Amino acid sequence: MNPQSPGVPGTAQLGEPIDARPLFGPELEALLGTLRALRPADWRQPAVPGWTVHDMAAHILGDQCARLGSTRGGYRRSFAPGESLKAFIHRTNQEWVDLHADDSSASLVDALEAAGTELVRRFAGADLETPALGVSWAGADPAPAWLDIAREFTEYWTHRQQIRHATGRGTDPEPVAWSTVLDTFMRALPHTLRDTPAPAGTGVEVVVDGPAGGRWTVTATAYGWSPAEPPGDGLAASVGLDPETAWRLCTRGVGPATALARAHVRGEPRLAEAVCRIVSIVY
Numbered sequence: 001m002n003p004q005s006p007g008v009p010g011t012a013q014l015g016e017p018i019d020a021r022p023l024f025g026p027e028l029e030a031l032l033g034t035l036r037a038l039r040p041a042d043w044r045q046p047a048v049p050g051w052t053v054h055d056m057a058a059h060i061l062g063d064q065c066a067r068l069g070s071t072r073g074g075y076r077r078s079f080a081p082g083e084s085l086k087a088f089i090h091r092t093n094q095e096w097v098d099l100h101a102d103d104s105s106a107s108l109v110d111a112l113e114a115a116g117t118e119l120v121r122r123f124a125g126a127d128l129e130t131p132a133l134g135v136s137w138a139g140a141d142p143a144p145a146w147l148d149i150a151r152e153f154t155e156y157w158t159h160r161q162q163i164r165h166a167t168g169r170g171t172d173p174e175p176v177a178w179s180t181v182l183d184t185f186m187r188a189l190p191h192t193l194r195d196t197p198a199p200a201g202t203g204v205e206v207v208v209d210g211p212a213g214g215r216w217t218v219t220a221t222a223y224g225w226s227p228a229e230p231p232g233d234g235l236a237a238s239v240g241l242d243p244e245t246a247w248r249l250c251t252r253g254v255g256p257a258t259a260l261a262r263a264h265v266r267g268e269p270r271l272a273e274a275v276c277r278i279v280s281i282v283y
Contacts, residue, residue: 013190014138015216015227017146020153020184021123023177027153028116030172031060031160035109038167043105047159047166055097056166057108060159062096064115067152068122085136089282123149137280139191150184154280157181158251171244178212178243185250185280186216190225193218196274201232204271205239212243237271240264250280 035057047056064070066077077092100108132148134141143151158181161171172178186206193204198220205217219229241249241263249259256276265272 012228013224013226014140014144014147014187017128017144018150018180018183019128019146020150020180021126021128023153023180024116024120024123024156027156027160027177028113028120030174031116031156031163032109032113034160034163034169035105035112038105040105042167045166047162051097053163053166054103054105054108055101056159056163057105057112058097058100058103059093060156061100061108061112061115062093063152063155064112064119068115068118070115086282123152135187136282137188137191139194147184147187150180153177154181154184158247158281161247171247173212175211178247179214182208182212182243182246182250183214183216185247185278186214188250188278188280189216189218189275190227192278193220193225193271193274196225196271198236198271202271203231203235204237204275205235206246206275207238207240208243208246209240210243213246235267237267237269237275238265239272239275249276250278252279252281252283 038053043052043054043057045053047053051059077088079088080091083091103111126145126149128144128146128149130145131142132145133143135143135147135151138147138151140147157177164170164172189204189206200220200222202220203217204219204225205215207213207215216227217231217235218225218227219231221229241259245254245259245262248254249256256273260273260276263272263276
C-alpha cells in the first residue's frame with residue numbers, strides 16, 4: 001500500500017509515486033526541436049479548436065511562466081469574484097494567448113527556451129512528498145508534489161503532441177515519456193469511478209498495450225475505489241486500449257463512446273463504460 005505523504009490526506013488512493021523530474025529536460029529539447037523545424041505556414045495550422053500552433057506555443061509559455069511565478073509582460077492571473085477553477089483556467093489561458101498573438105515565432109521559441117530551462121532546474125530539486133497544488137481530476141487537493149509535477153509534465157507532453165499532429169506528424173513514439181504520461185493519467189481512475197457503485201472487492205483494470213503501456217487496477221472499497229487494495233474475487237471488468245486511444249481519451253481528443261468502440265472489453269459493460277469516462281485534464 002502506498003504510504004501517506006506528510007500533510008496530504010488520502011494519497012493511498014493515488015497509487016505509487018511517479019518521479020517525472022528527469023523528463024522535463026528531454027521534453028523541453030523535444031519541444032524546441034519541433035518548433036524550430038516548423039515552416040512559417042505550420043505556425044498557422046489549427047492545433048486544437050480555436051487555437052493555432054502559434055497560440056499553443058504561447059499557451060505553453062504561459063504555463064511555464066505561471067509555474068515560475070513570472071509576470072512576463074505585466075500579466076497577472078487572479079480569480080474573478082465567484083469564478084470557478086475551470087472558468088478561471090479557460091479565461092486566463094485565452095487572455096495570455098491573446099496577449100502574445102503578435103509575438104514572432106522566433107521570440108516565442110527563445111522565451112520558451114529561457115523559461116523552460118529555469119523550470120527544468122527548479123523541478124530537478126523539488127521534494128516529491130510535500131503538499132502541492134491540487135489535481136482536480138484525481139480528486140486530490142492538496143496533492144502530493146509528485147502528482148502535481150507529473151501532471152505538469154503531462155501538460156507539456158500533450159501540447160507537444162497536439163503541435164506534432166497539427167503539422168502532419170504522429171505522436172512521438174518515445175516510450176519512457178509516453179508511459180509516464182499514461183501512468184499519470186490513470187491516477188484519475190478512482191476519482192472517475194467515485195459515483196459508480198459496486199460491492200467491496202470488485203476489481204476493474206485498464207490495460208494499455210505496447211512499450212508505452214501498462215496495467216492499472218482499482219478495487220471498490222468501503223471508502224471508494226482504490227489502487228492499493230487487490231480485487232476480492234477476480235476482475236469484474238477489463239478494458240484494453242491502444243496507447244494512442246488511451247492518451248487521447250484522457251485528454252478528450254476522442255470521446256468515451258469512440259474509445260469504448262475501439263476497446264477490448266471483458267466483463268461488466270457498465271463498469272467498462274464508467275472507466276471510459278476518464279478525464280485527466282481540467283475539461
